[in-house]
Amino acid sequence: MNTSIRINLVNVLLVFFSLILISLAPLTAEAGFSDIFGSSEELTSLSAPLPAIALSGTLGASLMVGPDSADLLQSPVAALPFMKLTMQWKAGQTEAKSLLEISPRSMEAPITWEDLLREVSVRQYFSWGHLEAGLMIREWGKGEGVHVVDPLNSLDQRYGIVPDLNAMKIPTMMVSVNLQREASALELVYLPFFQPMKLALFGEWAVADPQFAALITGTTSVENTRTLSHGQFAARGRTTLGPADIGLVYYYGFQSQPGYEIAMGLLSLDPLVYGPTGIEAILYTRSQLFGLEGALVLGPFTLLWEGGFWLSEDTEGTDATRYNSKVAYLGGVEYMLPGTSVFTSVQWSGHYVLGFDGLQFPDVDALQAYDGKAYANMLIAAVEIPLLRERLNIRLAGMYQLESRGYALLPSIRWSLNDNLELELSSRIYGAAGASTPESIYQRWDGNDVLEIRMTHAF
């Protein structure tokens, strides 16, 4: 990683977009019911026209420290600026939007254009709904960040787990048609090619054993997912029934995690030492997802649920390179403490692989399973405590893997210096409750704890 080059690139981009900001600043404006109240600028200048372009976003600086418990002064530091810039154009029934993001996370090499351009889309409104096309991130499902019926964007897991799970999604090209009628909506989506998840095979955020990752060599073929044959289709219908919002989801595409064609052979002259000698191919499993989602308000509680059945192309579960069918589920509850603005959320998410009995390495389902189990479950909890009239916000969040006992803790404290300037101290702490065997991913990341101080200006 060449830090000087990265910082120079950031500087150039910051100057460039600062100039854009300055040049377009008079065009920015607030939204609102301008047809009823007029443009908000009219309050101070009655002649101000309704703007065509709106700019918004955040910029600031981040200092990240990876604490070295042996010698704190030797702790590695990354100090970088960051910026998010959203530009929206509105002209009649047409809207266009772009979201540029430069953040410390995405400045890690190798940079892809999806790391910088988080959205470039155009939307046309009709009397029946709207048509939208472009590079987009969309969230399906009623869960808080974690979903099991959210197949449109794969996750970028090259840098561990970040507090904003939506920020881990990889923007993907898609076309969607949204039909809306009263309290119901139907969304139809076509994705022209498949964007699989991004994983770190080596380095501090590696998700695989280094010995396994070493099997991937220059001779390993990787399935080209940017072909028409990798097009996907998805549909989601939603409606409101009394105190509940419910929805159905269908997706015809791929499971986002890679499968492996692993060559097995003798590892030495000893005929008993038999194992993987290489990975011949990385490929993806075509699957269909049949899902449902819902949210139900019961007094001060909001109950959330999602359920999905992934029907794999490997219906018999006999192809070691393809993932089996599986059931995925999520349930949760949100609650605000009476008399306060303290918000709590608890969710339970998991999956169960069908036809798992008897599977063993090198079947990919056995490879991905923890400790030979067909299932995996995770608890996710978050508490947010606003204090001092929302000037100070304390957030405690975490994930706990029930089988491996691995955990990720994501605490943070945000202090609003004024309405648009915020100072945040946050941390990411990984580990396992006790020494789990085999090692969980979070335990593998145990040495990757991060402390971050961030100052953010919103505009």
Added chain:
Amino acid sequence: MIIHTRKPSRTQLATLILLLVGMAVGLSAAENQETGASVMEKVSLAQKAESLAMDIQMTLADGKSEDRVRRIQTLSLTEGDATKTITIFLTPASVKNTRFLTIARSNGNDDQWIFLPALGKVKRIAASERGGSFMGSDFTYADMASTTYATDEAAHTLLRTETYQGRLCHVIESIPLAAKDYGRTVTWIDTERYVVMQVEFYQKDKQILQKRLTAEDVRQAGNRWMAYKMTMTTLSSGHRTQIEILQAKFDLTLPAAYFTVAFLETGRI
């Protein structure tokens, strides 16, 4: 997301509208042999509007640090037993374009959704807690409940008539019939315009004054008298919140499409 749980507010915004109208609006009326209940009934009548649009600026001040300003626009439409309210947050930037949709029904089965622009997602949420602060201000949902003017929800007593800010006012003590966050309120109501000029909120012991709401800039809007500025002060901390009504429009024709989840998602009708 799990981890990004902050909501700008979960306050029942429909009630905010009722509060603002209740505080701000009054109709001219002759002073007869009034009782506490009859005065409150007249104030309640003055609140009635089939539809309402308000552009509001809220300023939070603690006297030490920089004032914080929140700007919201809200539309309200009453159809049958349901009052639908859509609210857009305009400032600060951190909550800009957050939208709330509330459908408040007379039977208490309220529905509420929030659109979070950062996620591009609509979430269904439970009706807010009455004690929660509205956007960090001195106004709470409980404040609104305890300033109710319905004669069947509180015992109203006309304490006296006196001059307040140059206007002759009825002074009404209201004691909620059901347990509320406040033991009692005392309200100053203009005897001619039926505009609420001041409210004192007492703690549950009915003795200790906790907050004071004062009205200013009373002007006529059409056939209604209205206070365009209101300030709520928490006496223990000195923190205060001023609400300034930048625009208010009554009984205008509002398209029903505003009050839908589809509008919440797109901001378009």
